[in-house]
Amino acid sequence: MKTKEKKFMSANKIEINKIYCADFFEKVKDFSENSFNLIVCDGPYGVTENDWDKMPDIQQYNLKLIKIFSRLLKDGGSVYLFGKPNCLDFIDYRPHLKLNSKIIWYQPSRLAQGRLNFTNNYDVIGYFSKGKSKVFNLNDIRVPQLVELEHRKRCENVPSVLNGKWSKTKFDERGKNPGDVWGDIKQLTYHSKELISRELLNTIQKPKRLIERLVKASTNMGDLVLDPFCGVGTTLEVCLESGRNFIGVEQNQHYVDLTKKRLQKVEEERAATLFS
Numbered sequence: 001m002k003t004k005e006k007k008f009m010s011a012n013k014i015e016i017n018k019i020y021c022a023d024f025f026e027k028v029k030d031f032s033e034n035s036f037n038l039i040v041c042d043g044p045y046g047v048t049e050n051d052w053d054k055m056p057d058i059q060q061y062n063l064k065l066i067k068i069f070s071r072l073l074k075d076g077g078s079v080y081l082f083g084k085p086n087c088l089d090f091i092d093y094r095p096h097l098k099l100n101s102k103i104i105w106y107q108p109s110r111l112a113q114g115r116l117n118f119t120n121n122y123d124v125i126g127y128f129s130k131g132k133s134k135v136f137n138l139n140d141i142r143v144p145q146l147v148e149l150e151h152r153k154r155c156e157n158v159p160s161v162l163n164g165k166w167s168k169t170k171f172d173e174r175g176k177n178p179g180d181v182w183g184d185i186k187q188l189t190y191h192s193k194e195l196i197s198r199e200l201l202n203t204i205q206k207p208k209r210l211i212e213r214l215v216k217a218s219t220n221m222g223d224l225v226l227d228p229f230c231g232v233g234t235t236l237e238v239c240l241e242s243g244r245n246f247i248g249v250e251q252n253q254h255y256v257d258l259t260k261k262r263l264q265k266v267e268e269e270r271a272a273t274l275f276s
């Protein structure tokens with residue numbers, strides 16, 4: 001059988017399309033600057049009892065990451081940084097990256113309910129770029145139009161609209177921009193087919209559809225994506241399936257093993273499809 005061709009990062013010998021079991025802050029020393037088109041950062045939130053999530057000051061931690069990411073990114077490359085509503089409060093990221101959106105990932109069905117405050121029903125995904133973003137593939141991430149817009153489509157044929165000053169706002173058959181409040185992608189549950197194992201619910205594994213939206217919006221085929229805290233490899237799986245190159249870093253050997261199995265399954269399914 002033909003062995004898979006190895007690919008390397010430009011300017012050094014770091015192999016890509018691989019997951020590395022390491023502390024990101026150590027491993028990053030091996031990476032070349034100006035190399036990545038996209039960084040998907042779903043790391044510590046500073047809210048759980050997991051050792052890796054215990055953080056005295058999540059904002060300073062995120063600022064440190066933002067500085068590192070701005071060096072690693074190519075001009076016009078993007079970062080998505082996950083966190084809780086306060087994850088970017090009172091830090092000045094502006095000398096390093098441009099904040100394009102604070103995406104709200106809305107999850108109305110949280111089990112834990114607040115008794116002294118309003119229940120937190122969303123995560124923030126900070127969408128940054130290094131300078132002006134070079135890639136935003138809107139057509140690859142469109143979502144269905146709302147019912148209200150269906151109604152509007154009918155209204156477009158009314159003569160006063162056709163000839164009036166609003167006639168240019170046309171209904172687009174391909175769907176609409178997802179906007180910056182995402183309630184259409186649910187958290188994984190115990191019943192989710194894609195859940196790798198029950199221990200990963202809540203704090204670890206993210207839904208593939210969520211990561212797919214980020215990867216498809218901000219990269220083209222062949223681009224290089226970094227996931228510095230890649231858990232069980234959701235970003236890497238999405239990249240493999242959609243023709244993007246990737247590097248993943250994860251310090252937990254068990255998660256690294258689960259990721260390798262996940263990627264191997266994608267390769268096997270692909271090979272099976274080819275043969276059939």
Ligand SMILES: C[S@@+](CC[C@H](N)C(=O)[O-])C[C@H]1O[C@@H](n2cnc3c(N)ncnc32)[C@H](O)[C@@H]1O
Nearest residue numbers: 023024042052204205206229231232233234251
């Ligand atoms: C929220 S999880 C990522 C989940 C991932 N998005 C997925 O869908 O599988 C964060 C991960 O970061 C890892 N982590 C935390 N600090 C790290 C560090 N300094 N270096 C490498 N990995 C780290 C944790 O072990 C954990 O698996």
